Amino acid sequence: MDQFGSGLGQKSNKGAVSITNCEGRIRLRWRYQGKRYSLSLSIYNKLNLLQAGKTALQIVLTIYRFGSKPSFYSSFKKIKGCTPKEYLRQNKLQ
Secondary structure (H helix, E strand, C coil), rough: CEEEEECCCCCCCCCCCEEEEEHHHHHHHHECCCCEEEEEEEEHHHHHHHEEEEEHHHHHHHHHHHHHHHHHHHHHCCCCCCCCHHHHCCCCCH
């Protein structure tokens, strides 16, 4: 399981999006304004995980309403501890 926005096993903060394998399918889950949301995507594989990661980042961007790329990159680095490009490289998604 991967998660954008909060630590694993913790209650999701604003903008936390988790990517999970649910019976062989990719599932995105997040909370926003006290409500829980879930999005079931395609079959769980490397290529689809890359797309799911992009979708999760779009959800985070929408929730936080980042106005610029630099503010997104600095926030991503605070959350994940690396840049988006380094994250993709580390997880072999690029």
